[in-house]
Amino acid sequence: MTGELLSVGLDLGTSTTQMVLSRLKLENRASPWAVPKVDITEKEVIYRSPVHFTPLLSDTRIDAAAVRALVEAEYQKAGVSRDSLQTGAVIITGETARKENARQVLEALAGLAGDFVVATAGPDLESLLAARGAGVDKLSRERHGAVLHFDVGGGTSNLALYDRGKLVDTGCLDVGGRLVKVDALTHKITYVMEKLRGLFPGVAVGETATREVLTPVCQAMTEALLEAAGLRPPGRWLKHFITHKTVDLTVKPNYFTFSGGVADCVWSPGEDDFAYGDMGVLLGRVIRRGFEEAGAALLPTEETIRATVVGAGSHATELSGSTIFYRDVDFPIKNLPVLRLDCPVERLEEELERALPMYADEGGQNPVCLALRGPENPSYQEVRALARAIRAGLSPLVEAGEVTVVAVENDMAKALGQCLYPLLPHGKLLCVDAVHAAQGSYIDLLAPACGGTVLPVVVKTLAFEKGG
């Protein structure tokens, strides 16, 4: 029992736009005489686009038409049609997400990127994808230690802390190579990000950039990274550059890694300080010196500038458990809000009744995905009681003819589905397990793969990862 998924990753960043195509191999890893267990056994990037500058109409508007044309051209070069893409993620990252028309661009792209592709953004998910794309989860597992990863891009730095293969926390700082832009020929400063204005002498639009003028900016940013890494006590610069939150250092990092465009400049900055028309080269150099002086152990990563896009292409899609239940479901189900309840089964019906109206509007009750942990090694009676409580609690949805979607963590989805199905007047039921979805996240459930045994799932949230 094997299968394959063709997945696309598209990263629309502050400074660069990139695309990758990945082939995900699915394989049953259980012995033929046991219950199947399908896993993604191989993730191979089969096409990498060149690194394009993100087309902008102005400092605050993305050129949606140009982005569209760019993606179409890349599909052609890769020799794929959008219909052949089964999963993946389009993400608008960094400062670009704050542009005025980010939403329209996403919408224009979502259509182009094939029916199955999810469009998503958000700094937590971005940090996670960049770290996974750089191979940091693997690195920390192999070294049995804690790794703090910085994806230093054009507009933001995404932080992710991994401990022995598991994600601990994420954060985001306004530290990036393109927060000051410089004309490559005249070295005149053409753009300064708001947070930097008026703080550093000579750093203003129209002034001439030199190493001496920009080094204090790079030092302040590096100081913020060092403070976030716990290598310096938290101070003024960390506070100044925080986007929404930094990582909570509940474990002390043993190693530090870098990806993103600036990471290339950390390792090999080159001769020309303004080769890319920004301060990335200088920033890379200052970061390296700062971390080395602080005695930090730096490790190289599998990917640098392409980490986020490889993360989106190869690591956004997870698989459900291999014993699941679905009947009369139209796939894919996209952007379903997750309602998470981890109360005892006796209170589930009542809690569902209380929570469901939050997902209703003038149009009536909107569908949700009910997420719960579920008992470990349940008895049949427990499964049946759970099925009854879910049926009763989800009555408004069931009676509106909506599909019932339940995502449990513990291995019991097929049994739960078989118990629940007869209780529904119209069928339309989907039960998956081995999926962790937190309250407030959204979930995409794609068409079954590998002989119908598993569902590819994309949880759009900061998800805790499955063990191991």
Add this chain to the structure above:
Amino acid sequence: MNETELKQMVEQMVRDLAGRGELHAAPKGEVHHPDPAQTQSPGSSGGCHSDITEVDLRKQYLVESPANGPAFLDLKARTPARIGLGRAGARYKTDTMLRFRADHAAAQDSVFSLVAEDYPAKHGYFPVQTLCETKDEYLTRPDKGRRFDEANQAILKQRLPQGAKVVLAVGDGLSSAAIEANAADCIDAIRAGLKGYGIEAPEVPFVKFCRVGAGDHIGQITDCQLICLLVGERPGLVTAESMSAYITYMPRLGVPESKRTVVSNIHKGGTNAVEAGAHIAQLIRDILDKKASGVDLVRS
């Protein structure tokens, strides 16, 4: 060195190791049974030993001053193997040795003990017995564990319908503990799953002293299309509670083993009984659809 000297030497060594007073030499020709109260291990308290089988081996790491203990525990979480045990000289530590023997004993107990007398009635199964009269006979005569005498054949004939689509059965097999832990939940889940596919299964026979081949005889007697027999697996040192389901299409005397589809490793550390039951229900439907089980099913 004569026998007395040897005895004195051993006694001296034991005394040194135990750090206790005089040991009384056992009378000649008799095994020395130490008084439990005098041989408490340092870990026990209040005159009562803690149950060493309660410890989760995957979370127990006994090496002293390791370079990276948490990393080793990460590896241990992935295997039930007895690794990272530390040592005393060239040997296992006492805890490790005792645990090994305890697990081995549990495995043996599971083979030699019987499923509780009231077990079938408690779950609404009707009891039958193969030709074996005792556990010893069951273990030494596998052929007898596959056939029923006339009285038991009559019970099966009377309680089960002729020509049923599916017969579900439970047999003790080589682990009574496996059956008591898993069979009832699994049967309930299979039954519920089958109902969803529009298949009803009749009453469940509980077969005492059961080998997998007993299902073939039940098939012969009842002319059923398919039998699904839940049997306790030969216990190992990891678990004594592992159960398997043997599913045979057209079970008749003499059917080759290659015609069986098996779902193994049903226990709380493998696939839990309820979810396995749900999977088995679907498997039964597929086998009925394709009219084939075992190797034939994989080829179809």
